[in-house]
Amino acid sequence: MPDAAPVIYIVDDDPAVRDAVGFLVSSVGYEYVSCASGKELFDRLDAARPCCIVLDVRLPGLSGLEIQRELQSRNATAGVIFITGHGDIPKAVRAMRLGAVDFLEKPFDDQVLLDRISDALSASGEALARNAKQRSLARRLEGLTEREREVLALVIAGKTSKAIAVDLDISAKTVDNHRANLMAKAGVNSVAQLIAWAQNPSDGDTG
Amino acid sequence: MYMPAGKVRRDPRSRAVRTKRTFAFIFAAAVGGLASVGAANGEPPAEVRIGVLAYRGAESADGAWQSTFDYLSAALPQYRFTITTGTAPFLTAAVAAHRLDFVITNPGHFLELKVDYSASALATEEDLEGPPPAEAIGATVFAPAARAELQTLSDLRSLRIAAASPDAFGFRAASREFLDHGIDPLKNMTTDFVGFPVDEIVKAVRAGRADAGIIRSCVLERMVAEGAARDEEFRVIGRKPSSDLRCQVSTRLYPGWPFVKVAQTSPALAQQLSKALFSMQPGADEKAWVEPDDYASVQDLYRTLKVGPYAPFTKLGLLDLIFEHRYWAAVVIMAALWWLVHGVRVSYLVRQRTRELQLAHEAARLRGEQMEHTVRLSLMGEMASSLAHEINQPLAAILTYARGCERRIAGGADADSLREVVGRIAVQAERAGDIVRRMREFVRKNPAPQxxxxxxxxxxxxxxxxxxxxxxxxxxxxxxxxxxxxxxxxxxxxxxxxxxxxxxxxxxxxxxxxxxxxxxxxxxxxxxxxxxxxxxxxxxxxxxxxxxxxxxxxxxxxxxxxxxxxxxxxxxxxxxxxxxxxxxxxxxxxxxxxxxxxxxxxxx
CATH class of the missing domain: 3.30.565.10 (Histidine kinase-like ATPase, C-terminal domain)
Structure with missing residues (x-):
């Protein structure tokens, strides 16, 4: 569900900070989830929704940086905004290298935080859409035979049936049969439509 | 009894002896003319040179033995006897220079000649009216009769006493008696060596320059007899009952004087002389010569006193010994030097290492202190830092709540909906205040020991x-x-x-x-x-x-x-x-x- 409402995960061991950040983001209409630890975050994280994570660097259990690494290994789309009690340059550098959206020092400027959240959410939404497209393409290609996938690749490459027949060392007629099957499975009527279907699965996706 | 001429005596002290001889030769050469004027003419009849110890002056010495000389001259006409008188050192020097063939001397001096120059006794004098020859001589310690408090040898402790010389036989004999009384004359008394003739001793005591005197036995009596002293003038101290000696003595008795043969004198001549002496008839002075005593008591005396031949090695002797073994000495000295250098070097190294170790310890201690210091300082920094973190939490919460409120108010939220969050802001503000108060109280209430x-x-x-x-x-x-x-x-x-x-x-x-x-x-x-x-x-x-x-x-x-x-x-x-x-x-x-x-x- 790429169109699902975004959600902000607030991870801080200090309930007051958690609550205050939640209060702020809800003031501008965001939905948020408070988590006291990394474990709670991973229990409640909904990877299907565009989201961002406001993460305290210092946490009991999993540290902020460990959480960030874990998110990356899961290919999560969530943007990470670090907040910290006091500037910690080496940690900030590492966090940014790992792709954190920003690194804010407490007490932070509310507008800066909200701007970063907005940036993170849109990035997350885009990443989600990209992921969905890739997943959809993968699903469709699963319905094709090995030979059909080979023919499709050569069609996209702009080769004629004859050239494909030479390449694959099969007859031109057989190539034509494969193409017909491909178009039928993609539900398209022309080669141009077939190419568009293969490259951008959301367009004309019937399924 | 004799020692053949030219035979080298194997004595561990021979080196010292030879050196002494060399010295004695120089001495003798200086006085040689006096010692034996007639010794050098070498005419027949052959000359026999006899030295006589003079303890009461040269004339007295000549006189004492005149009858013996007269007899010898008569009995052995083929020899011409020349008499030389002198003190013990003088006679010793003459013996060393081979200027004497025979010596008549006291037992102590004989012992020195015997040990140092291989002299031997041909005969011992005997006074026919006196004691046996083994108990012929002693010493007399005397004080003025007026000094009634001086009765025993012990009474003389720390007083002034006159004697002829440190190596006079009388002094040595008396020394032994003093030592038996726990008095070392050279340490516990003031000894005044007045020299020879021994009459000087009597004069010194008489004049009061000394509290007492040590003199050879019978000298006092002889002086009284000669009128040189009065009988009641002196009292003998520590008198021993003398057996046959008619003089008063303070010491045990020793053999009479020997007639001594010098090592180089030919045995034939010695034999002739001893025969003559033994057959000599006593003259007016009642003197005769008998078989020589073994002088063991004299040896015993000298050994007890550790003097004469029994003196510990002299410095000269030691140097001589070193010279004789100079190559070994050089090796020993080199070894000693090496050992010394080695010792000094080792002790220097030890000191240096010790100092280095101390410096290292000191440096380590300083480093340790510095480290502890830095750690404590950084702990304080850490504390301040964590304090800042702690303070930041409520501050961040307050600020964020407040900004949220602003946004809601801008969005038209009513006061009631914000009441609760304003309360939360207050709670956080109180929390921050508490932290500050705790910190200040911590510093105030827990002051580090001053x-x-x-x-x-x-x-x-x-x-x-x-x-x-x-x-x-x-x-x-x-x-x-x-x-x-x-x-x-x-x-x-x-x-x-x-x-x-x-x-x-x-x-x-x-x-x-x-x-x-x-x-x-x-x-x-x-x-x-x-x-x-x-x-x-x-x-x-x-x-x-x-x-x-x-x-x-x-x-x-x-x-x-x-x-x-x-x-x-x-x-x-x-x-x-x-x-x-x-x-x-x-x-x-x-x-x-x-x-x-x-x-x-x-x-x-």
Whole structure:
């Protein structure tokens, strides 16, 4: 569900900070989830929704940086905004290298935080859409035979049936049969439509 | 009994003896003319040279043995007898120079000649009216008869006593008796050696120059007989009952004088002489010669006294021995030198190593102290840092709540919906206040133990700790911390922390200056120690001075705003004050604090 409402995960061991950040983001209409630890975050994280994570660097259990690494290994789309009690340059550098959206020092400027959240959410939404497209393409290609996938690749490459027949060392007629099957499975009527279907699965996706 | 001429005696002391002979030869050569004027003419009849010990003067010596000489001249006409008289050293020198064939001398001198020059006794004198020859001579210790308190030898302890010479036989015989009474004449008495003839001894005692005298037995009696002394004039001290000797003696008795054959004298001549002596008829003086005594009692005396042949090695002897074994001596000396050098070197190395070890220990101790110091300082920094983190939490919450409220109000939220969150803001503000209060109370209620410290050392240590940081930042630290500042009662680390804090502030203040300087000055006056840290930075912003010491007030981008606040709390806990002023002419700021001196605290 790429169109699902975004959600902000607030991870801080200090309930007051958690609550205050939640209060702020809800003031501008965001939905948020408070988590006291990394474990709670991973229990409640909904990877299907565009989201961002406001993460305290210092946490009991999993540290902020460990959480960030874990998110990356899961290919999560969530943007990470670090907040910290006091500037910690080496940690900030590492966090940014790992792709954190920003690194804010407490007490932070509310507008800066909200701007970063907005940036993170849109990035997350885009990443989600990209992921969905890739997943959809993968699903469709699963319905094709090995030979059909080979023919499709050569069609996209702009080769004629004859050239494909030479390449694959099969007859031109057989190539034509494969193409017909491909178009039928993609539900398209022309080669141009077939190419568009293969490259951008959301367009004309019937399924 | 004889020793063949030319036979070399194997005596361990022969080297010493030879040296002595050489010396004696020189001596004899000097007096040789006197010793034997007629000895050199060498005409027949053959000359026989006889030396006689003179203890009462040359004439007396000649006279005493005149009958013997007369007899010998008559009995052995083929020989011409020449008589030489002299003291023992003189006779010894003559023997050494081979200028005498025979010697008539006292038993002690004979013993020396016997041991040193292989002389031997041909005969021993005997007084036919006197005691047996083995008990012919002793010594008499006498004092003026008027000295009634002097009765025994012990009474003479630490008094002045006259004798002929240290090697006079009489003195030696008497020495043994004194030693038996626990008196060493050379140590426990003042001995006055008046020399020969022995009459001098009598004169010295008579004149009162000595309390008592030691004289050969029978001399006193003979002097009385000759009228040289009066019978009632002297009393004999420590008198021994003498058997057959008709004189009063204070010592045991020793054999009479021997007729001595010198080693080189031919055995044939000696045999002729001894035959003649034994057959000599006593003359008017009742003297005769008998078989020689073995002189064991004399040997015993000399051994007891450790004198004459029994004297310990002389220095000359030792040097001589070294000379004889000079190659070995050289080896021994080299070895000793090597050992000495080695010993000195080893002890030097040991000292050096010890010193190095001590230095290393000292360095390690200093490093340890420095490390501990740094650790404690960084712990304080850590504490301040975690305190800042703790404070930041409620501050962040407050700020975020407040911003949220603003946004909701802008969005038209009503007061009721915000009431609850305003309450939460208040809770967080209280929480922050609690943290600050806890911190201040911690510093106030848990003051580090304040002990007497040397401010000079503490301040210099702080400056030294800061120096690397200053050098990195191109900051020149000009310290004026005099020696021997009076002591203060304080927690040294906290004082250093304040100074470091002020120096660090100064460093940051001058960061933009081309010429960065900080002055730290300490001075004691009026019962307090004043410390100032001045920089040449831009000075204080207007209004900053008033808030500078508030917690969390900071003008620095990365400051916590706690340093000055804590510093002030610490200074106040020490009974002092911390203040700041902008320098005249806008050349930076000066932080001052003072701490009471210990004497002042004691009075308070």
């Amino acid at each position: 002990v007497p410290i040397d401010p000079t050392a503490a301040l210099r240590d702080a400056v030294a700790l800061f120096e690397p940081t200053a050098a990195n930042a191109g900051l020149e630290v000009i310290a004026d911390i005099p020696d021997g500042l009076p002591k203060i009662r304080a927690d040294r680390l906290q004082i250093e922390e304040i100074v470091l804090n002020l120096l660090q502030n100064a460093l940051e203040a001058v960061a933009a200056q081309p010429d960065r300087k900080v002055w730290i000055v300490a001075a004691a006056a009026a019962g307090r120690l004043d410390i100032s840290v001045r920089d040449n930075g831009p000075g204080l912003a207007p209004g900053a001075a008033a808030r500078l010491f508030d917690p969390f007030f900071t003008t620095k981008s990365n400051g916590l705003g706690l340093g000055l606040s804590l510093s002030r709390t610490i200074v106040e806990a020490h009974g002092g004050q911390l203040s700041v002023a902008t320098n005249a002419a806008d050349t930076g700021a000066t932080f001052r604090f003072y701490l009471p001196l210990m004497e002042d605290v004691a009075r308070a």
